[in-house]
Every structure is written in C-alpha cells, then in structure tokens.
Amino acid sequence: MPGSKPPSHPITSAASVLRLYWLLAREPRFRRICLRLVRNILRTYFLPQFFRKRGHVRIPLDMELDHLVPFDPTWLPCYLGFVRLWIGSLGWLHLRFGDRALPEMESFVAGLESLFLGARKVFAHRDTTVATRPGPGPSLDSLVIHLSDRNSFCFPSLHVMIVRFNARRMAASIRRLQGPGEDFSAEVAFLEERSARIVESIIHVKQHSLSDIPAGLFLLHALEAEAGAEADPEAIRNGDLRFLENLFLEAGKEAHGSRLRAFMRDMYHHLHRNRAKGRDAHEVLVDFLGKYREEVGILLENLG
Numbered sequence: 652m653p654g655s656k657p658p659s660h661p662i663t664s665a666a667s668v669l670r671l672y673w674l675l676a677r678e679p680r681f682r683r684i685c686l687r688l689v690r691n692i693l694r695t696y697f698l699p700q701f702f703r704k705r706g707h708v709r710i711p712l713d714m715e716l717d718h719l720v721p722f723d724p725t726w727l728p729c730y731l732g733f734v735r736l737w738i739g740s741l742g743w744l745h746l747r748f749g750d751r752a753l754p755e756m757e758s759f760v761a762g763l764e765s766l767f768l769g770a771r772k773v774f775a776h777r778d779t780t781v782a783t784r785p786g787p788g789p790s791l792d793s794l795v796i797h798l799s800d801r802n803s804f805c806f807p808s809l810h811v812m813i814v815r816f817n818a819r820r821m822a823a824s825i826r827r828l829q830g831p832g833e834d835f836s837a838e839v840a841f842l843e844e845r846s847a848r849i850v851e852s853i854i855h856v857k858q859h860s861l862s863d864i865p866a867g868l869f870l871l872h873a874l875e876a877e878a879g880a881e882a883d884p885e886a887i888r889n890g891d892l893r894f895l896e897n898l899f900l901e902a903g904k905e906a907h908g909s910r911l912r913a914f915m916r917d918m919y920h921h922l923h924r925n926r927a928k929g930r931d932a933h934e935v936l937v938d939f940l941g942k943y944r945e946e947v948g949i950l951l952e953n954l955g
Contacts, residue, residue: 654726654852660841663735667742674745674756684757688764695771696809700801710940711782712805712860714947716914719907720899722785726855727792733810733849737763737817740842744821748828755824762820762878766812769874770804772933777940779806784857802858807936810853811867814846815894819875819887847897861911862947865895865919866936872923873932888923892916910954917950 657663675682741759744752780802787797822839829835853859868891876884895915899908925935939946 654723654729654848654855656728657732657735657845657848661746662743662838662841663732663739663845664743667739667746668735669742670746671738671742674742674753678753681753681757681760684760688760688767691764691767695767695774696804697799699774700803707778709778709780709803710806710943712779712862712943713781713783714860714862715951716911717781717783717854717857717860719911720854720861722857723855724788724790724793726852727790727796729848730810730852730856730858731792731795732845733814736842736845736849737813740817740821743838744824744828752824752828755828759820759824762816763813765874765878766809766816766871769870769933770807770809770812773807773870773936773940774804776937777806778803779863779940781805781857781860796856796858800858805859806863806940807866807870808850808853808859808863809867810859811850811864812871814849815868815871815891816875818842818846819890847894851898861915862918862943864898865915865922866939868894869919869922869926870932870936873926891919895919913954914950917953921946921950 661667675685741756744756744759784802787793818839821842825835825839850864853863854861872884872887872891875887895912898915899911901908922935922939925938926932
C-alpha cells in the first residue's frame with residue numbers, strides 16, 4: 652500500500668503549530684525548557700553525525716527481512732510529518748485547555764529531552780546505519796532528509812520513541828485536563844494511528860531497519876519506568892506488544908507482515924529477558940549491537 656500525505660486534523664493544524672510558537676514568545680519559562688531541548692537535540696543527535704573522529708565505524712543494520720519492505724518514496728511525507736505531530740500536539744493542548752496545560756507541556760518537553768539523552772548513551776558506544784538507503788531522489792522531501800540526516804544513530808529509533816511517547820503522554824495529559832463528560836477518544840485514536848503509520852514509514856523509506864523498532868520501544872519502556880510513568884510498566888509492555896501487532900497490516904502483504912511482526916515481537920521479548928537479569932537497558936542494547944549479526948541470526952532462525 653503506498654504512503655499518503657498525513658491527514659488534516661486539528662492537532663496537526665497550522666493553528667496548533669502557530670499556538671506553540673506564540674507560547675514560545677509569551678512564556679519565558681516554557682521557552683527556556685524548549686531551547687534546552689533544541690540544544691540537546693543538536694548536541695546529542697545532529698552534530699555528532701557530521702563531526703566524527705577518524706576511523707569512525709558504523710554498524711550496518713540491514714537484514715533479509717528489511718528487503719520484504721521495498722523502498723517507497725510515497726511514504727516520505729508521512730515520515731517527515733513526525734515533527735509536526737509532536738509540535739502540533741503541544742500547541743493543540745494549549746488551544747484546548749489554555750494555561751492549565753502549561754505544566755503538562757513543560758513536563759512533555761522535559762520528557763522528550765530525556766529520550767535524546769537516553770538514546771545518546773547507546774549512540775556514544777555504537778553508531779549504526781542502514782546501508783541500503785538509496786541516494787537522494789528528485790523530490791524535495793528526499794533532499795531534505797539527505798541534507799539533514801546522515802543516516803546514523805538508527806538503533807534504537809528515536810522516531811519510534813518520540814511518536815510512542817507523544818501518543819502516551821498526550822493521552823495521560825488529556826485525562827488529567829479534561830472536564831466531566833468531555834470525550835477526547837477521537838483525538839487519542841488519531842495520535843495512536845499516526846504513530847503507527849510513522850513507524851511503518853521509517854521502514855518504507857529505508858531510514859531504519861526493523862530491529863530499530865523493538866529497540867526503540869524497549870528503551871522508551873525503560874526510561875518511562877525509571878521516570879515513574881503513570882502507567883504500570885507491565886501495562887506499557889503489553890501496550891507495546893499490541894502496537895507491534897498493528898503494524899504492516901496492508902492488504903496483500905499478510906504473509907510478510909506476519910513475519911515482520913513475529914521478528915519484532917521476539918526481539919522485544921529477547922531484550923526484556925536480558926534486562927530482567929539485572930542489567931541496564933542501555934547496556935543491553937550496546938551488547939546486542941556488539942553481536943548484532945549473531946543476535947539477529949538467532950532470532951531469524953527461530954522464526955523458521
């Protein structure tokens with residue numbers, strides 16, 4: 652199934668995006684928190700991709716299952732829509748609930764910052780790439796991706812971590828802010844649906860390997876547990892598994908989709924089993940990358 656342009660919705664509307672920019676100008680405290688986030692994104696993710704030491708090595712993540720999802724440039728607008736998704740989410744929260752939402756928004760931005768800081772603990776030890784990513788195509792979307800992203804630090808996927816964090820944190824904020832009788836189930840469903848499509852897009856445009864998806868969910872689970880997230884860790888884990896079961900369900904690709912989902916589910920369980928031995932989540936991921944071909948080979952062999 653070809654990708655499609657992200658649908659119009661109040662959460663990702665121009666009004667929601669502009670509201671966030673207006674708040675940045677109006678609220679000094681909120682502006683400071685957002686500027687700190689931007690600095691850490693540059694420091695931990697973008698700049699290290701462009702300034703590397705001599706002899707820098709990147710681990711190629713490509714495996715046979717990735718080839719079951721061919722490169723499809725129609726998914727590029729969906730892929731690029733993930734920034735507008737979380738920016739619009741913040742703006743919409745204030746449009747709907749006013750200044751009561753500011754503490755929730757500040758907590759959201761601080762939580763987003765923790766994702767970059769947490770992922771950097773893996774990136775600093777092992778850099779990764781998708782070697783089969785095609786060169787820049789004729790479209791502006793493709794050019795933007797290649798100019799801004801050197802296809803490094805793929806594992807774990809920050810795209811996955813951010814969109815799942817966005818969906819869960821927004822749902823929790825809405826529950827705390829909504830009044831009696833108010834129903835925002837449609838908005839929560841929209842955020843869930845967009846997170847699934849964006850996660851699929853990272854495979855369709857070859858910015859990530861399938862292994863990056865369970866790795867991202869695993870690290871996000873660990874970071875939320877450490878931060879004392881509102882949901883029970885076991886509930887989050889079950890939610891991750893349900894999320895994986897809703898990926899790659901396109902008509903005509905049932906057999907491939909079942910195999911892709913089985914691999915991601917098995918890898919997610921495998922990472923959690925290793926962490927259950929009392930190991931740090933970052934250490935689990937770094938060690939997995941250190942034996943990447945062996946680890947992936949065993950998981951693929953178990954698929955039959």
